[in-house]
Amino acid sequence: IKSYLNKMMCLCVPAISPGFVNADTIFSNNETSLHDIEIYGFDYDYTLAFYSKHLHTLIFNIARDILISKHRYPEGLQEYEYIPNFAVRGLHYDVQKALLMKIDAFHYIQLGTVYRGLHPVPDEEVIAMYEGCHVPLEIMSDFYGKSSHGHSMKQFMDIFSLPEMNLLSCVNDFFMRHNIDYEPVHLYKDVKEAIRDVHVKGIMYRAVDADIEKYICYGEQSHAVLKKLSEHGKKMFLITNSPFAFVNRGMSYIVGEDWRDLFDIVIVQADKPSFFNDRRKPFRRVTDKGALLWDRIHKLEKGQIYKQGNLYEFLRLTGWRGSKVLYFGDHIYSDLADLTLRHGWRTGAIIPELRKEIKIMNTQAYAQMSSWLQALTGLIEDMQIHRDPASEAVVAEWIKEREAMRPQTKSFFNAQFGSLFRTYQNPTYFSRRLSRFADIYMASISCLLNYDLKHTFFPRRTPLQHEAPLQHVQRPPGLSVPHPRPQDQSTD
Numbered sequence: 001i002k003s004y005l006n007k008m009m010c011l012c013v014p015a016i017s018p019g020f021v022n023a024d025t026i027f028s029n030n031e032t033s034l035h036d037i038e039i040y041g042f043d044y045d046y047t048l049a050f051y052s053k054h055l056h057t058l059i060f061n062i063a064r065d066i067l068i069s070k071h072r073y074p075e076g077l078q079e080y081e082y083i084p085n086f087a088v089r090g091l092h093y094d095v096q097k098a099l100l101m102k103i104d105a106f107h108y109i110q111l112g113t114v115y116r117g118l119h120p121v122p123d124e125e126v127i128a129m130y131e132g133c134h135v136p137l138e139i140m141s142d143f144y145g146k147s148s149h150g151h152s153m154k155q156f157m158d159i160f161s162l163p164e165m166n167l168l169s170c171v172n173d174f175f176m177r178h179n180i181d182y183e184p185v186h187l188y189k190d191v192k193e194a195i196r197d198v199h200v201k202g203i204m205y206r207a208v209d210a211d212i213e214k215y216i217c218y219g220e221q222s223h224a225v226l227k228k229l230s231e232h233g234k235k236m237f238l239i240t241n242s243p244f245a246f247v248n249r250g251m252s253y254i255v256g257e258d259w260r261d262l263f264d265i266v267i268v269q270a271d272k273p274s275f276f277n278d279r280r281k282p283f284r285r286v287t288d289k290g291a292l293l294w295d296r297i298h299k300l301e302k303g304q305i306y307k308q309g310n311l312y313e314f315l316r317l318t319g320w321r322g323s324k325v326l327y328f329g330d331h332i333y334s335d336l337a338d339l340t341l342r343h344g345w346r347t348g349a350i351i352p353e354l355r356k357e358i359k360i361m362n363t364q365a366y367a368q369m370s371s372w373l374q375a376l377t378g379l380i381e382d383m384q385i386h387r388d389p390a391s392e393a394v395v396a397e398w399i400k401e402r403e404a405m406r407p408q409t410k411s412f413f414n415a416q417f418g419s420l421f422r423t424y425q426n427p428t429y430f431s432r433r434l435s436r437f438a439d440i441y442m443a444s445i446s447c448l449l450n451y452d453l454k455h456t457f458f459p460r461r462t463p464l465q466h467e468a469p470l471q472h473v474q475r476p477p478g479l480s481v482p483h484p485r486p487q488d489q490s491t492d
Contacts, residue, residue, distance in 0.1 A: 090430025117173030
């Protein structure tokens with residue numbers, strides 16, 4: 001029997017070699033032709049402007065100090081610094097239990113990724129608290145990932161939320177280490193308010209403006225993308241929640257003082273996602289010096305700056321409707337969801353984390369572990385029908401080995417929470433929303449430079465569970481090597 005099983009093992013193990021994935025590729029969830037796109041829209045933060053690692057440290061430090069000075073938190077919090085590789089985007093936070101965790105597309109908690117403060121919670125404790133691993137729909141966050149109306153979970157979908165998750169974890173850790181009795185709901189609200197103050201009160205904007213070379217990365221080729229689109233006669237617009245002075249300073253640094261000449265419409269302080277679904281707020285014109293004008297807006301004109309407004313008025317004034325519009329943003333809920341569900345625009349998600357994850361997936365070490373883990377799963381599936389003691393003993397060893405390997409594959413991406421896209425074999429909750437609300441996604445808009453403006457992006461026809469596997473190779477332009485989509489490869 002063991003000889004037979006060894007032969008089966010040799011037959012089932014695939015060739016172990018990394019399948020090269022080009023990080024500059026645009027990946028498709030839904031067939032999208034650039035030939036049909038006449039108008040391109042953009043968010044600003046983490047879409048046109050990319051920030052250095054120093055910005056998250058800045059936000060963390062300022063918010064931490066606000067907790068101490070404004071909310072009278074202990075001075076001892078000063079000992080905590082921002083931890084760059086602690087959290088990943090898309091995590092859920094249980095407000096009442098003060099737990100940070102990763103949840104998959106089917107609402108199941110990934111054991112081993114539940115943290116109270118800076119320390120993991122034992123699996124058996126998690127199972128006891130939630131009576132299993134499933135999180136019921138009624139306690140999940142609302143549509144935009146917020147904790148409200150009785151929901152006790154908050155999902156962190158914004159890149160700017162990484163400092164917030166860090167700060168929540170650090171403050172929880174401080175209180176637990178010092179045996180301080182505290183109310184987790186108050187802590188969550190205070191941290192949320194402190195992070196909001198960093199943005200709303202302009203503290204972050206002033207800091208970036210004072211040292212723009214430290215905080216804004218110039219290398220994402222936003223200027224080249226905008227110039228390419230302009231030369232091909234495409235209309236372009238900008239809709240951002242950031243104030244004009246901040247956007248103007250950043251865009252002048254990235255693109256040049258004449259950046260506004262590239263855009264047909266510029267809208268600042270839009271208050272997304274309300275901009276996309278609230279009809280009440282009218283547009284208001286802003287002068288170059290930031291003064292608000294009182295005149296009624298009958299036309300959105302090139303060269304002018306507009307504040308707030310709403311998408312329904314935008315559509316009425318421009319006539320830019322349906323699939324001829326492609327809008328890019330980094331926040332799957334605030335930037336993309338309503339445009340897909342309500343308005344039929346095409347959407348492009350900017351996911352900077354893709355570069356890091358693809359680089360890991362392209363390594364020999366990851367390919368070896370990933371291939372063996374998949375082979376081991378196949379062996380267990382095929383051999384579980386044999387009920388003799390020897391076969392069951394071998395299968396039990398394989399199951400034990402598989403369980404030991406899964407945390408190792410997770411740690412390739414992030415020691416605490418693993419990949420942004422996978423919870424073991426399932427997609428993450430983040431990945432599920434990405435596939436639903438983004439027609440295409442990429443690491444940065446610079447990926448557009450690799451394609452002509454008549455290119456059609458085709459999603460991979462991945463077989464359904466009841467369909468036979470298809471042998472299909474997807475190739476990026478100019479490359480002869482296969483490049484599967486990241487979520488089809490990661491086994492975290």
